[in-house]
Amino acid sequence: MPQEIERKFLVTGEYKSQAYAQNHIVQGYISSARGRTVRVRIRDDKGYLTIKGASNESGTSRYEWEKEIPLNEAEELMRICEPGIIDKTRYLVRSGKHVFEVDEFYGGNDGLVVAEVELASEDEPFEKPAFIGREVTGDIRYYNSQLMKHPFNTWE
Numbered sequence: 001m002p003q004e005i006e007r008k009f010l011v012t013g014e015y016k017s018q019a020y021a022q023n024h025i026v027q028g029y030i031s032s033a034r035g036r037t038v039r040v041r042i043r044d045d046k047g048y049l050t051i052k053g054a055s056n057e058s059g060t061s062r063y064e065w066e067k068e069i070p071l072n073e074a075e076e077l078m079r080i081c082e083p084g085i086i087d088k089t090r091y092l093v094r095s096g097k098h099v100f101e102v103d104e105f106y107g108g109n110d111g112l113v114v115a116e117v118e119l120a121s122e123d124e125p126f127e128k129p130a131f132i133g134r135e136v137t138g139d140i141r142y143y144n145s146q147l148m149k150h151p152f153n154t155w156e
Contacts, residue, residue: 004052004064005122008142011113013131015102019091025103028081032145039145040077043090047074059138060122084108084148096127108151114142 027041035054041047047070053063069077078085086109091102098117105112114136117126136142141150 002064003061005061005119005124006116007060007119007135007137008114008116008139009128009135009137010133011102011115011131012133015091015093015100015113015115015129015131018093018129018131019102020094021092023090025086025088025090026078027086027144028078028084029145029148030077030081032082032149034140037145040074040081042071042074042078045071047071047077049074049077055138058122059140060119082148084151086144086148093129093131095129098126100129100132102131105147105152108153109147110153112147112152 023043025041025043027039030038030040037050037052039050039052041050046068048066049069050064050066055062085107087106088103088109089106091104093100093102093115095117098119100115100117102113102115115132119126140146141155
């Protein structure tokens with residue numbers, strides 16, 4: 001079963017000059033039920049359908065299945081998504097032998113910037129770039145499926 005193992009951090013420093021690639025991402029959720037989400041994503045000019053399972057106790061690992069789908073099908077599926085769309089730019093930054101995905105959010109989540117690093121195991125060591133701040137792995141408020149329901153700019 002495919003597992004996604006990742007850690008998530010707030011971003012507190014400059015990262016754009018270190019990025020080797022960037023993509024515009026718009027995504028919605030057909031289902032955002034806790035423990036099982038079905039996401040539709042348009043990344044630049046490609047469509048994707050992703051199913052994610054419940055996170056483990058630490059919030060580091062969970063089942064993930066993703067398939068590329070035709071762009072027109074992704075656009076059609078976006079029309080039946082739950083209210084609240086995630087709009088962001090993703091920057092890819094190398095650090096040691098890992099790549100950090102830095103997401104800069106827009107709309108109701110404007111001002112939020114988070115970085116994720118995918119790992120082969122939960123205890124795999126990695127080099128933190130200077131722009132990495134507090135770890136928020138396992139804090140469900142920072143899950144995209146929650147940000148679309150409770151945007152960052154509505155938090156107290």
